Amino acid sequence: MKTNGYIEFDLDGEELSSVHARLHSVKQGDNERSFRIVNPRGKHAVAAGLNAPMDVRIDGHVGFYCGGMNKEADITINGQAGPGVGENMMSGLIRVCGNASQSAGATGRGGMLVIEGDASSRCGISMKGIDIVVGGSVGHMSCFMGQRGHLVVCGDAGHDLGDSLYEAQIFVRGSVDSLGADCVEKEMRPEHIETLKGLLARSGVNADPKEFRRYGSARKLYNFHIDNADAL
Amino acid sequence: MTDPRALRGSATFPPEVIREIQRAADQGVYEIRGFGTKRKIPSFDDLLMLGASVSRYPLEGYREACDTSVMIGTRFAKKPIELKIPITVAGMSFGALGSHAKRSLGWAATEMGTSTTTGDGGMTDEEREASKTLVYQVLPSRYGMNPDDLRRADAIEVVVGQGAKPGGGGMLLGQKINERVAKMRDLPQGIDQRSASRHPDWTGPDDLEIKIHEIREITGWEKPIYVKVGATRTRFDTALAVKAGADAVVVDGMQGGTAATQDVFIEHVGIPTLPAVRQAVEALQELDMHRKVQLIVSGGIRSGADVAKALAMGADAVSIGSAAMVALGCNKPVYHEDYEALGTAPGFCHHCHTGRCPVGVTTQDPELEKRLPPEKGGRLMRNYLQTMVLELQTLARACGKSHVLNLEPQDMVALTVEAAAMAQVPLAGTDWVPGKNNY
Amino acid sequence: MCGIVGLFAKSPELQPELGRHLTAMLVEMTDRGPDSAGVAVYREPVEKGWTKLSLCNGHAEYPWETLSQEFADDFGREIRHEQRGSHSVFRIHEDFEPIQAWLRHRHPELRIVSAGDSIEIFKEKGLPSDVARNFSLDTLSGTHALGHTRMATESAVTTEHSHPFSTGLDLCLVHNGSLSNHNRLRSYLRRHGIDFQTDNDSEVAAGYLAWRMREGATLDEALQSAMKDLDGFFTFAVGTRDGFAVVRDPIGCKHGVLAETDEWVAMATEYRAIAPLPGADKASIWEPVPGQIYSWSRS
Structure with missing residues (x-):
């Protein structure tokens, strides 16, 4: 259905696979690139695998893997998101206006995931280049094995933050229940404040970069033979 | 001078155990190595085929057709895969293997009409080009995971575990991580790559169903989706993979190899391929899904005889990994001095984890890779596959089968009580199946 | 799962x-x-002094009426039941323990799926x-x-x-x-x-x-x-x-x-x-x- 400048899909009647057939057919430079999905009712994999610049707004709560493996699309979830929102996303922007369940942005390789509310446990698990900005707090084991990218938490972080961390960088404004193995607090130098300022600006989340602390890898687990822990 | 008659070794502490205890005492960390289990376990070698004679009629030599083709992914996928031979190449990562080895496998598989499989670390362009039918693995670590590769794959394999290490992750040591491998995996060069032991965004078969659904939505329901498990509680795992919506189940027995993991995993976790096939087939039959959800079996498949026996047990196809590497030259008695430098010798080498593969298979070193020109590797691999198919057909014809999938458990007997119990076929020359027939 | x-x-x-x-x-x-x-x-x-039970033996055709009669004969207490699919919910003017002992002894083929004042459990494969x-x-x-x-x-x-x-x-x-x-x-x-x-x-x-x-x-x-x-x-x-x-x-x-x-x-x-x-x-x-x-x- 076409309404004021966007095409609307109602998941109460339409099959998700036919909605995806339409969304996946969008090409770079197409005119019709604005979509709205209503009545998601917790369905899974909504707007997954999008592959071109477009705007998709989802009104309602979604289940698992919303926006999974997204490339280039700008997806807004006007509701709560289930597990694995934006999993393995490559680029583009996903915004969750509510809270997100566990493993948000898991293994994400690029783009930005904004969660305006809280994210549950394992937020940014195995992240590989994505930038995640959480307006609220994150649950335990967040950024587990984080490889690349940034996790910004404006609230608090649960226990074992950044366990087995590689090179992802973590910024937390509030308290941290505990740090995981090989995760340490690091000095917040001017360049980090600049980076954080940029991330916050892109995310549209309002916070003062100076109030954050920075966490990163101690790099002690980097090699099986621990005699070259300074690799890098 | 010690009198050798006075020496008595300990069965509990033979030299290799003493060596391992002292290595542990020196280093304070477990041994990590490549390859598969080295212990003797019941295998397809313990089964024999019953060729036709008077009661049955064989097919004639090379003339009467013996079909080897098999379709994979007929349950849900819009585009199932047709394999001309039921022998596929198992997932081995670019990273664990060098690019020459990967290309060799791809070319050979393409010529023979079968598939190869990516591995942890993603898909390379060379691999996609070389292999006409390419299975893309979705692993717990998701190194190199990319939706474009998902879309350009011919089938997708969700890897839950592998036979060498069910329940564990892998460890690609830093010495193998050159610039290209590091970049593909979004990690700095030269550091160890720990692979997670479970997927980051789903737990359990109920969530796996949702994961499979997501992959189908992303790829338009076109591609077959396999679920690969390491053999442990195979009956349950097979049934759950089916319930989660798999098109095919890959069962990897404990003989399956690895690029690098803890020796304690390789030698002490999992069950042999032989009982695993039986359990998987039984699970499929209980769900009335045998031949509807295809079963691919791997772990210690080396010859056409192994293939014939696996198919007779009820597999739809097999997968080879270590054997493919051996065909490319793994453990070949050449470059003795390089084996020696690794502290090993041809026939004993399991040093895939070091990246110093003397024959250029499991290495990223350009000098070592030169020892395996892809054209040569492709020819070796094709010849090997060709030989296995001929062996398979020979056995199938001898059993009177015009299609290799018509081999049955009743075409076999067991040489040992153990194999009879595990495979549930009678001990040769008897009607005895341990646990059955009122014995 | x-x-x-x-x-x-x-x-x-x-x-x-x-x-x-x-x-x-x-x-x-x-x-x-x-x-x-x-x-x-x-x-x-149920009221005080009463017990509610969900019983099942796997078959919808079970003679629940006979069971009620048997119980009333043995205990001389009031009993009511309502069949629901393969289960039956009993309301009995008696404490749980004597009922349980009686059922175990007389009707081992029956399973007590739930017991209490207000709980009813219904479950089945399928x-x-x-x-x-x-x-x-x-x-x-x-x-x-x-x-x-x-x-x-x-x-x-x-x-x-x-x-x-x-x-x-x-x-x-x-x-x-x-x-x-x-x-x-x-x-x-x-x-x-x-x-x-x-x-x-x-x-x-x-x-x-x-x-x-x-x-x-x-x-x-x-x-x-x-x-x-x-x-x-x-x-x-x-x-x-x-x-x-x-x-x-x-x-x-x-x-x-x-x-x-x-x-x-x-x-x-x-x-x-x-x-x-x-x-x-x-x-x-x-x-x-x-x-x-x-x-x-x-x-």
């Missing part, structure tokens, strides 16, 4: 519709549990929609209810293996996850007088809670110690006479959703099971924090 749903009616207007809403939630969880389904509904409490139809679950009224859909992992698919598991008078448990130390725990609990009907891991969790509470623990204390003694992954929902409690294991692998409006409180493994409830889109929704016990009860 499974789907769990729970619904607690805060407003009396919702109570007649409880079964209908719960059925919708249950059916929504079919993908998570196609093997069997079951519900525990708390409704129409698709959730079929199970719901067989028991006419949508016609049930009640104050609160739990439901479960099961995808069997390691134990058999039978009615006995289906959830909810009764854990004591007016208590039941449903589980999503898998326990890794249930075999040794089961043999320990057996030695301490807890009965088990199956090799199912979730039944061990139920038996564990029953044992702890028999030893004097409150439900809260029993759940606290369960988090220490049970290994593996779990989300439990426990039904009580007055409400229900939800807890996730401290590792927190299996997800869950809680939702609340002025009319109801709901819990489910996935939000899509809550979505069909009236006003779900306006509900406040959150995920239970691992290791924390959430409970609701009417005071």
Whole structure:
């Protein structure tokens, strides 16, 4: 259905696979690139695998893997998101206006995931280049094995933050229940404040970069033979 | 001078155990190595085929057709895969293997009409080009995971575990991580790559169903989706993979190899391929899904005889990994001095984890890779596959089968009580199946 | 592995519709549990001195009328029953223990699926929609209810293996996850007088809670110690006479959703099971924090 400048899909009647057939057919430079999905009712994999610049707004709560493996699309979830929102996303922007369940942005390789509310446990698990900005707090084991990218938490972080961390960088404004193995607090130098300022600006989340602390890898687990822990 | 008659070794502490205890005492960390289990376990070698004679009629030599083709992914996928031979190449990562080895496998598989499989670390362009039918693995670590590769794959394999290490992750040591491998995996060069032991965004078969659904939505329901498990509680795992919506189940027995993991995993976790096939087939039959959800079996498949026996047990196809590497030259008695430098010798080498593969298979070193020109590797691999198919057909014809999938458990007997119990076929020359027939 | 749903009616207007809403939630969880389904509904409490039982022997044709007559003859007390699918709900003017002893002795073929003042449990193998139809679950009224859909992992698919598991008078448990130390725990609990009907891991969790509470623990204390003694992954929902409690294991692998409006409180493994409830889109929704016990009860 076409309404004021966007095409609307109602998941109460339409099959998700036919909605995806339409969304996946969008090409770079197409005119019709604005979509709205209503009545998601917790369905899974909504707007997954999008592959071109477009705007998709989802009104309602979604289940698992919303926006999974997204490339280039700008997806807004006007509701709560289930597990694995934006999993393995490559680029583009996903915004969750509510809270997100566990493993948000898991293994994400690029783009930005904004969660305006809280994210549950394992937020940014195995992240590989994505930038995640959480307006609220994150649950335990967040950024587990984080490889690349940034996790910004404006609230608090649960226990074992950044366990087995590689090179992802973590910024937390509030308290941290505990740090995981090989995760340490690091000095917040001017360049980090600049980076954080940029991330916050892109995310549209309002916070003062100076109030954050920075966490990163101690790099002690980097090699099986621990005699070259300074690799890098 | 010690009198050798006075020496008595300990069965509990033979030299290799003493060596391992002292290595542990020196280093304070477990041994990590490549390859598969080295212990003797019941295998397809313990089964024999019953060729036709008077009661049955064989097919004639090379003339009467013996079909080897098999379709994979007929349950849900819009585009199932047709394999001309039921022998596929198992997932081995670019990273664990060098690019020459990967290309060799791809070319050979393409010529023979079968598939190869990516591995942890993603898909390379060379691999996609070389292999006409390419299975893309979705692993717990998701190194190199990319939706474009998902879309350009011919089938997708969700890897839950592998036979060498069910329940564990892998460890690609830093010495193998050159610039290209590091970049593909979004990690700095030269550091160890720990692979997670479970997927980051789903737990359990109920969530796996949702994961499979997501992959189908992303790829338009076109591609077959396999679920690969390491053999442990195979009956349950097979049934759950089916319930989660798999098109095919890959069962990897404990003989399956690895690029690098803890020796304690390789030698002490999992069950042999032989009982695993039986359990998987039984699970499929209980769900009335045998031949509807295809079963691919791997772990210690080396010859056409192994293939014939696996198919007779009820597999739809097999997968080879270590054997493919051996065909490319793994453990070949050449470059003795390089084996020696690794502290090993041809026939004993399991040093895939070091990246110093003397024959250029499991290495990223350009000098070592030169020892395996892809054209040569492709020819070796094709010849090997060709030989296995001929062996398979020979056995199938001898059993009177015009299609290799018509081999049955009743075409076999067991040489040992153990194999009879595990495979549930009678001990040769008897009607005895341990646990059955009122014995 | 499974789907769990729970619904607690805060407003009396919702109570007649409880079964209908719960059925919708249950059916929504079919993908998570196609093997069997079951519900525990708390409704129409019996008067003091009476006991309510759900009985089952696996066949709908069981001569329940004869059983009632036999009981009335032996006890000389009032008994009423109402058949629902393959189960029958009995209201008996007698304490639980003598009834239990009598049933064990005279009718070992029958299983007591639940016992208490208000609990009724109905469970069976099959698709959730079929199970719901067989028991006419949508016609049930009640104050609160739990439901479960099961995808069997390691134990058999039978009615006995289906959830909810009764854990004591007016208590039941449903589980999503898998326990890794249930075999040794089961043999320990057996030695301490807890009965088990199956090799199912979730039944061990139920038996564990029953044992702890028999030893004097409150439900809260029993759940606290369960988090220490049970290994593996779990989300439990426990039904009580007055409400229900939800807890996730401290590792927190299996997800869950809680939702609340002025009319109801709901819990489910996935939000899509809550979505069909009236006003779900306006509900406040959150995920239970691992290791924390959430409970609701009417005071």
